[in-house]
Amino acid sequence: MEKEVLKSFKNLTPSSIFLSKSENKLESLIKIGFPNRNSENWKYTKLSKLFKSNFNDPKSPSLKVYPKSKLPSTSTSTIVVENGKINTHLTCLDNIDGLEVALFSESGIELASKIDHTVSNYEDAFTYLNGYLLNEGINIKVKKHIKISQPLHIVNVVTKSCVAVNSRLNIELEECAELTVLQSFISENSSSSFVNHVTEAHISENANLHIDKLQDYQNNYNIVSEYINQKSNSSFTINTFSYSGLLIRNGLNIDVNGQNCHTELNGVFTVSENDYIDNHTLVNHLEPNCQSHENYKGIIEDEGIGVFNGKVIVHKDAQKIQAYQNNNNILLSDYSKVFAKPELEIFADDVKCSHGSTTGQLDEEALFYLQSRGVGLGTAQKLLLEGFIAEIADKISCEKFKEYVLGKLI
Amino acid sequence: MAYTEEDLKKELSVKEYEFGFTTDIESDKAPLGLNEDIIRLISTKKNEPEWMLNYRLKAFKQWQKMIEPDWAHVKYEKPDFQAISYYAAPKQKKELNSLDEVDPELRKTMDKLGISIEEQKRLSGVAVDFVMDSVSVATSFKEKLGELGIIFCSFSEAVKEHPELVKKYMGTVVPSSDNFYAALNAAVFSDGSFCYIPKGVKCPMELSTYFRINEAGTGQFERTLLIADKGSYVSYLEGCTAPQRDENQLHAAVVELIALDDAEIKYSTVQNWYPGDSDGKGGVFNFVTKRGLCNHGAKISWTQVETGSAVTWKYPSCILKGDNSTGEFYSVAVTNNFQQADTGTKMIHIGKNTKSTIISKGISAGNSHNSYRGLVRIGSGAKNSRNFSQCDSLLMTDKCGAHTYPYIECENPSSKIEHEATTSKIGEDQLFYCQQRGISEEKAISLIVNGYAKDVLNKLPMEFAVEAQKLLEISLEGSVG
Numbered sequence: 001m002e003k004e005v006l007k008s009f010k011n012l013t014p015s016s017i018f019l020s021k022s023e024n025k026l027e028s029l030i031k032i033g034f035p036n037r038n039s040e041n042w043k044y045t046k047l048s049k050l051f052k053s054n055f056n057d058p059k060s061p062s063l064k065v066y067p068k069s070k071l072p073s074t075s076t077s078t079i080v081v082e083n084g085k086i087n088t089h090l091t092c093l094d095n096i097d098g099l100e101v102a103l104f105s106e107s108g109i110e111l112a113s114k115i116d117h118t119v120s121n122y123e124d125a126f127t128y129l130n131g132y133l134l135n136e137g138i139n140i141k142v143k144k145h146i147k148i149s150q151p152l153h154i155v156n157v158v159t160k161s162c163v164a165v166n167s168r169l170n171i172e173l174e175e176c177a178e179l180t181v182l183q184s185f186i187s188e189n190s191s192s193s194f195v196n197h198v199t200e201a202h203i204s205e206n207a208n209l210h211i212d213k214l215q216d217y218q219n220n221y222n223i224v225s226e227y228i229n230q231k232s233n234s235s236f237t238i239n240t241f242s243y244s245g246l247l248i249r250n251g252l253n254i255d256v257n258g259q260n261c262h263t264e265l266n267g268v269f270t271v272s273e274n275d276y277i278d279n280h281t282l283v284n285h286l287e288p289n290c291q292s293h294e295n296y297k298g299i300i301e302d303e304g305i306g307v308f309n310g311k312v313i314v315h316k317d318a319q320k321i322q323a324y325q326n327n328n329n330i331l332l333s334d335y336s337k338v339f340a341k342p343e344l345e346i347f348a349d350d351v352k353c354s355h356g357s358t359t360g361q362l363d364e365e366a367l368f369y370l371q372s373r374g375v376g377l378g379t380a381q382k383l384l385l386e387g388f389i390a391e392i393a394d395k396i397s398c399e400k401f402k403e404y405v406l407g408k409l410i
Numbered sequence: 411m412a413y414t415e416e417d418l419k420k421e422l423s424v425k426e427y428e429f430g431f432t433t434d435i436e437s438d439k440a441p442l443g444l445n446e447d448i449i450r451l452i453s454t455k456k457n458e459p460e461w462m463l464n465y466r467l468k469a470f471k472q473w474q475k476m477i478e479p480d481w482a483h484v485k486y487e488k489p490d491f492q493a494i495s496y497y498a499a500p501k502q503k504k505e506l507n508s509l510d511e512v513d514p515e516l517r518k519t520m521d522k523l524g525i526s527i528e529e530q531k532r533l534s535g536v537a538v539d540f541v542m543d544s545v546s547v548a549t550s551f552k553e554k555l556g557e558l559g560i561i562f563c564s565f566s567e568a569v570k571e572h573p574e575l576v577k578k579y580m581g582t583v584v585p586s587s588d589n590f591y592a593a594l595n596a597a598v599f600s601d602g603s604f605c606y607i608p609k610g611v612k613c614p615m616e617l618s619t620y621f622r623i624n625e626a627g628t629g630q631f632e633r634t635l636l637i638a639d640k641g642s643y644v645s646y647l648e649g650c651t652a653p654q655r656d657e658n659q660l661h662a663a664v665v666e667l668i669a670l671d672d673a674e675i676k677y678s679t680v681q682n683w684y685p686g687d688s689d690g691k692g693g694v695f696n697f698v699t700k701r702g703l704c705n706h707g708a709k710i711s712w713t714q715v716e717t718g719s720a721v722t723w724k725y726p727s728c729i730l731k732g733d734n735s736t737g738e739f740y741s742v743a744v745t746n747n748f749q750q751a752d753t754g755t756k757m758i759h760i761g762k763n764t765k766s767t768i769i770s771k772g773i774s775a776g777n778s779h780n781s782y783r784g785l786v787r788i789g790s791g792a793k794n795s796r797n798f799s800q801c802d803s804l805l806m807t808d809k810c811g812a813h814t815y816p817y818i819e820c821e822n823p824s825s826k827i828e829h830e831a832t833t834s835k836i837g838e839d840q841l842f843y844c845q846q847r848g849i850s851e852e853k854a855i856s857l858i859v860n861g862y863a864k865d866v867l868n869k870l871p872m873e874f875a876v877e878a879q880k881l882l883e884i885s886l887e888g889s890v891g
Contacts, residue, residue, distance in 0.1 A: 040481065316808070316809075317808070319808070329820070331820060331822065331823035331825075332823055333823055334790065334822060334823060335790070336821075336823060337790075337819070337820065337821045338818075338819070338820050339817070339818065339819045339820075340816075340817075340818040340819075340820075340829075341815070341816065341817050341818065342814075342816060342818075342829070342831070343813070343814060343815045343816070344803075344812075344813060344814040344831060344833055345483075345811070345813045346803070346805065346811060346812045346813065346833045347810075347811045348805075348808055349805035349806065349807055349808045349810065349835045350808070350835055351805070351833060351834065351835070352832075352833075352834050353832065353833040353834070354830070354831060354832040354833070355814070355829075355830070355831050356828075356829060356830040356831070357816070357818055357827070357828075357829040357830075358826070358827060358828045358829070359818065359820040359825070359826065359827040360825075360826040360827070361823050361824065361826075
């Protein structure tokens, strides 16, 4: 049984971080097994290729191999995780009061008791796998009343082929703290590798967390699972920009555990060649008087497949919730496909929830208008697509990062 | 005097007469449980040809390999398929002498619906005076339909009279292996309706009218096959607004519609089966497979008003196979008390320039759960196709639930899909406005709900639209506290 489940990962060494915990993860993983197309949440996800691969350990980080010039520059504090381990040469962290950054491997066992609180509310095979094989994790803590103005950039880069990287990010915001995190998932000279990343965040009362995330993984697989816990009056925003990847899957799970919270999930996914990009979101409204907004836009060309599956659950007694979900997709080629599944599960009556989803193509009249004014077809298309995603790109907090993301997307 | 053979014959014939009725009943009720012998028995009882029996047996074999699905957002105790008798002659209902003996609650509802006294008698099983013209009306209808070449009869009759049509079309839209309940139905179906509209014929009346008058206990495993030949039109209504007290807990029906080139089928359903009492005990499980196939330029339109049943689990669907074909789905589903409904539609676009529209209005009250689950799939060959879906839910209490699970799949770049859904409760300001103008709370709610469901009610045949409005009112009675 164990062998069958871990077939693709048999060459990998179990994590030495939090050893006692990783054993449990293996047990849980074997118990539930990996999902397949019969699992409702994975019905559109083609995992067969991933499971046919045979991944190796990334071993020690190849220091200095990766030139700094290839990194997305944001001129802010940057942590570079290369093949799962910290690249100390490229990492530059300013000393900021009230911000604590620690590595899992260097932290004592006391950290182990602080993590997994939100993760343990969910059963997910890839998250268990991440715990079992964890290469390295970063723990970020912002102390009470500290507002970090400068964004913190975390780069996850893969530079080897056929390796499996299991990384983790843990964010803890104390009361009234504020933080912006930029996340870049990129690859260089690598193919058929698998990055399995887990982010867990705890946002205390009145705190404010903002994440901008770019995924450009070319011919690699990437599964990112996010587990967020929000307390009263807190605010959480995540903007996901998925550019390329053989298989990208984002699983966002948000527990809104306090009143007057604001939750915002935005995303743009551009799928080309035979890439597959999948965005799953789940907003759990457990408390009344909250708002959540969701807006995802997909541009699918070539033989790409895009998936959007958004779910909002309004639990019993969580009255006065306002939840909005929007998803627009543009298909550009005869072989492109999109699957959308915006779901609502409502158990309280005094709510305002809505969702909308559209799938179509560029407006021919708009294209014609631009062409009649002397704009070439290619430029006209580009202009319209830029307009299509501008609404979301504008939400990126760091100007340099925005330029970088837009440069990729269009 | 010697006891002759003549005497014996005489005695036997008398005996048969004496006990005939009783023996009939006994032999007409199959023992509990389901196996091949039972299916053979059903088939023999119905004098079915060999091919029909083989069809049933094949379906049964497939059914045995299937597992009862549980993905729907409903919770119920799964029926024990070995504790059901799969064949019984139509039950002789105890005839009541006058309407006074009818359950007063039932009568109250019928009065509110505005059902005529004569019809009330028929529906509640009161002995009716057969001079009443229902029979003659039915006969004259049948004659009129016959003149046009329209075949409208029971399924068993069709198997005997028109085997070529049944053989050609049965199972083409809902194959016996389609799903658990469809397979069960294919194996044990009791009876149902068969309808064939010949080429170019526009059926002059709502087939409902006839159906309502002639409806007899068709049993729990009903099967309907409706074929509209090229260029024809038919409007068909199933069920009725009057409350149906049914002893069968499980209903697993199959409805197949086939619209050949340029034909149009309008299929309306009003379902008001026993929903269980206010504590959620009892009630009918309604697990129906309904699907229509549209050929070139054809149109199928499903309209449903669902207010009954403890558990409803159905998805009237359209396969838009031919180019330029159209599928429509209009639904109002009301759940109250402990009712659960998981209903919606599937629009499968295969042909070019196909269009579909989905309007679904869910209303949940009491402790009920109401889910919309729908699929829109536009295949890679369905160029220039179009879909519009709107699914709204209205919540009446803080204990009920309203859920939306749309599946939207698009595989070509020249098609457009739009989907929107909202969930909210009745606006307090709207209620206040009505009440302030002297309209009672209950009336105000029904006014608002009817306005909310108007898009769908408008699609019902005239005479039913009025009853359906009242039905909504009754279903929601006392739901807001």
